[in-house]
Amino acid sequence: MARPRKQLLSRDIILEAALELVGRHRDFTITGIAQHLGVNPSSLYHHMIGGRDEIIEALRERIYREIDLDALGGADASWQSRIEYWVLAYREAVARYPSAIPLLLGRMVDDAPTLALYEVLASALAEAGVPREQHLAVISMLDALVFGSALDAASPDPLWLSSADAHPALHGAGASEPAPDRIGEGLRLGIRAAISYLEVSRAGFDRV
Structure with a gap:
């Protein structure tokens, strides 16, 4: 049988297939990727020996590597x-x-891009005067802001169908002209609230 003219499999091809399946079904399986690519499931392990676990780790590294860490850790930038x-x-x-997102959050972090990302944040919190024992709580709050806003990006528009009689306050909010960038405005509001909290708390974080 003639050899195929192009490479059927590579790490990048497998990751692209995994992302496509996750986009459709919110998850993936080794069998599903193999069927999607028209190959035998065992052949995936030649490129991703760890199977599903390695694919998820590689997806996280790929997504987070897109973040410009040099800009995150600029020496002249304020912690805010x-x-x-x-x-x-x-x-x-x-x-x-x-x-x-559920796949990314369901695993312990041990890859270099993710650890470097959170190292920058922990350093900023230390400069802000947040006690070390409070770092995880603040990081969890900021994580919730990040992932909540990211999920909101996939929400329908309008968000709800409400009745003026049964839900007058909610109906009024939905009936008003929405901000051109509702999701971005909500994210920036959350950031300002978080930073204001840290600024107020610097002198006595444990008393807040």
Whole structure:
């Protein structure tokens, strides 16, 4: 049988197939990727020996590597600016693949791009005066802001169909002219609230 003229499989091809399946079905399987690519499932392991686990790790590395860490860690930038950039850049990266978010969050972090990303944030929190024992709580808050906004990017428009009689307050909010960038405006509001909280708390974080 003649050899195919182009390479049927590579890590990048497998990752693209995984992302496509996640976009359609919010998950993937080795069998599903193989069927999608028209290959035998066992052949995937020649490129991704760890199977599903390795594919998920590679997807996370691929998505997070798109974030410009040099801009995140600029020496001349204030901690406020670094945190704002961190949230915006992180959210932009994951919002491209909202269906992949549950896969990204369901695993312990041990890859270099993700650890480097959070190292920048932890350094900014230390400069902001946040006690070390509070870092995880603040990081969790900012994570929720990032991933919540990324998921919101996939929400329908309008968000709800409400009745003026049964839900007058909600109906009024939905009936008003929405902001041109509702999701972005909500994200920036969350960032300002988080930074304001940290600024107020610097002198006595444990008393807040």
